[in-house]
Amino acid sequence: MIIIDSKLCKGCDICIATCPKKVYSKSDKVNTKNVYLPFPENEEGCTKCGLCELSCPDQAIYVKKEVE
Amino acid sequence: MAKQENPYKKYLREDRLPHIFCPGCGNGIVMNTFFKGLEGTDIDFDNIAMVSGIGCSSRVPGYVKCDSLHTTHGRALSFATGLKVGNPDLDVVVFTGDGDAASIGGNHLIHAARRNINLTVICINNNIYGMTGGQISPTSPKGSFGTTAPYGSRDLPFDLAELVSAAGASYVARWTTTHPIQLSKAIQKGLENEGFSFIEVVSQCPTYFGRKNKMKTPLSMHQYIKENSINKRRAEKMDESELEGKIIVGEFTNKPHKELSANIKELVEENSNKGLAIKSAFEELD
Ligand SMILES: Cc1ncc(C[n+]2csc(CCOP(=O)(O)OP(=O)(O)O)c2C)c(N)n1
Ligand code: SF4
Ligand code: SF4
Ligand code: SF4
Ligand SMILES: [Mg+2]
Numbered sequence: 414m415i416i417i418d419s420k421l422c423k424g425c426d427i428c429i430a431t432c433p434k435k436v437y438s439k440s441d442k443v444n445t446k447n448v449y450l451p452f453p454e455n456e457e458g459c460t461k462c463g464l465c466e467l468s469c470p471d472q473a474i475y476v477k478k479e480v481e
Numbered sequence: 482m483a484k485q486e487n488p489y490k491k492y493l494r495e496d497r498l499p500h501i502f503c504p505g506c507g508n509g510i511v512m513n514t515f516f517k518g519l520e521g522t523d524i525d526f527d528n529i530a531m532v533s534g535i536g537c538s539s540r541v542p543g544y545v546k547c548d549s550l551h552t553t554h555g556r557a558l559s560f561a562t563g564l565k566v567g568n569p570d571l572d573v574v575v576f577t578g579d580g581d582a583a584s585i586g587g588n589h590l591i592h593a594a595r596r597n598i599n600l601t602v603i604c605i606n607n608n609i610y611g612m613t614g615g616q617i618s619p620t621s622p623k624g625s626f627g628t629t630a631p632y633g634s635r636d637l638p639f640d641l642a643e644l645v646s647a648a649g650a651s652y653v654a655r656w657t658t659t660h661p662i663q664l665s666k667a668i669q670k671g672l673e674n675e676g677f678s679f680i681e682v683v684s685q686c687p688t689y690f691g692r693k694n695k696m697k698t699p700l701s702m703h704q705y706i707k708e709n710s711i712n713k714r715r716a717e718k719m720d721e722s723e724l725e726g727k728i729i730v731g732e733f734t735n736k737p738h739k740e741l742s743a744n745i746k747e748l749v750e751e752n753s754n755k756g757l758a759i760k761s762a763f764e765e766l767d
Contacts, residue, residue: 418487421498425505425687425699448504463488467517467661470509471499472487 414477415453415465421473424448428465428474434458437465489513492526493544500544501537505699507658507684508538511605512545514661514682515574518668529572532561534586537612537686538578538605555585558593561600562741569599569742572672579606579620583639587619594648597676598741603668604679606641607686615689622726626693641681646734651676653734657683659707660730667732676740683710683728 415436422444428451429437436459440452453459459476466474484491489512490498502508519526531542535554542549552560557575565573582590582604593600609627610616617627617634620641624633642655652674654667664682671678685691685702696702706728713731716724750756 423499423504427505427510427699427703430700430703464661466488467513467665468510468658469487469513470502470504470506472490472493472509472513475485475487477485 415456415459416475416477417450417453418473418475419444419450421471422448422450423471423473424450425470426451427468427470431468432459432465433462434460489516492516492546494546497544501540503686503688503699505685505687505703506537506611507607507682507686508541508605510658510661511538511603511664511682511684512541514665515603515668517661517665518672521665521669522672524572524672528570529574530564531574531576532557532564533576534578534581535612536578536581536610538607538684539576539581541576541605555581555587555589557581558586558589558600558602562593562598565598565600565742566745569746573600574672575600575602577602577604578611579604579608579618579641580610580616583619583641583644590645591648594645594650594677594679596741597649597651597738599675599677599743601668601671601674601678602680603671604641604681605684606681607684607690608638609686609690609693611686611689615686615693625690627689628693642679642729642733645677645679645681649677650679650734651737651740652678653681654679654732655681655683655728656730657706657710657728658685659703659710663730670732670735674735674737675743676737683730 436453436455437451438454440450442450529547531549533539533542534557561573561575608621615627616629620638621634642653646653656664667680671680687699687702691702710728710730716729
């Protein structure tokens with residue numbers, strides 16, 4: 414499962430561009446700072462490589478690793 | 482069980498988040514890669530002391546849950562040298578910027594490298610003075626725009642990785658914020674190297690460099706850096722005209738040799754049959 418922390422995200426879109434599996438797209442939801450949050454639209458495609466977590470400048474992404 | 486959260490947050494002072502960096506600024510990415518690199522070593526996080534000067538990049542240690550020294554502009558390496566010589570057991574890490582390290586701190590940089598003191602220096606090179614509003618720095622590319630170069634900079638920039646290698650550092654690498662895996666690995670090697678380690682990170686300042694140089698969004702800067710990076714091995718086969726405007730990435734130096742604080746410790750022991758003063762002070766207290 415992918416969790417975006419809406420309090421930390423600044424909407425830079427780096428996760429959208431970085432994910433090799435094109436998991437993210439821009440959502441139409443905004444946070445309290447009027448930032449459009451990313452949304453893991455194609456979550457089934459995620460390989461849990463962790464690249465988005467490493468590339469998010471605001472530590473706003475959590476990719477849950479264990480099987481639920 | 483590990484906390485259910487972003488893997489790098491455990492190293493940060495959560496009460497200070499979100500950090501002050503602009504949306505898409507590379508500084509936050511460099512923080513993550515530092516923690517990932519650290520996790521690859523045997524170093525204890527609690528044994529790290531971070532030192533920085535002044536600049537946006539120099540604010541990184543303020544967010545990290547370890548001992549830190551936020552010092553004066555350009556002097557992080559001088560403070561770090563004192564700290565390391567005083568207590569060689571500490572793992573001393575310096576966060577600096579292109580302005581902090583190469584303008585006002587340029588002489589400290591070359592001499593710290595020459596003496597090969599065991600520090601790990603992470604230099605976030607965004608090719609501009611971010612904190613003070615976008616002035617040209619010694620690494621700003623020729624032709625780039627800044628508030629102090631409204632017609633474009635005419636000067637040739639420093640190649641920091643080459644400069645620090647030539648000055649005598651034992652480990653030097655350059656990567657960018659678009660190479661987070663390779664960058665983490667270089668930081669790991671830098672932390673493990675017993676000597677002066679310099680990791681240059683070409684990074685994006687979307688707010689000033691981006692805006693002044695027709696890259697208005699964080700993503701366009703990120704994309705630009707990615708598309709213009711060339712691995713050192715490939716670059717060696719290319720000529721100067723092909724390399725114009727390119728960012729050469731890879732390992733520049735990996736030649737371990739005797740480092741300063743070990744030299745000083747040895748000198749003191751040989752000549753006084755005593756340990757370093759600070760160490761003996763601790764011993765008397767025990
Ligand atoms: C002695 C002194 N001179 C000038 C300044 C103003 N000043 C603050 S930060 C800075 C430049 C920082 O540039 P860099 O190290 O590249 O950091 P960045 O903000 O780009 O990360 C300058 C000139 C100062 N704080 N102290
Ligand atoms: S973990 Fe990897 S595959 Fe999954 S969303 Fe992040 S970058 Fe994409
Ligand atoms: S990289 Fe991080 S801060 Fe940027 S849009 Fe994605 S989640 Fe938000
Ligand atoms: S001014 Fe530039 S370097 Fe400073 S936080 Fe903003 S984007 Fe980053
Ligand atoms: Mg700078």
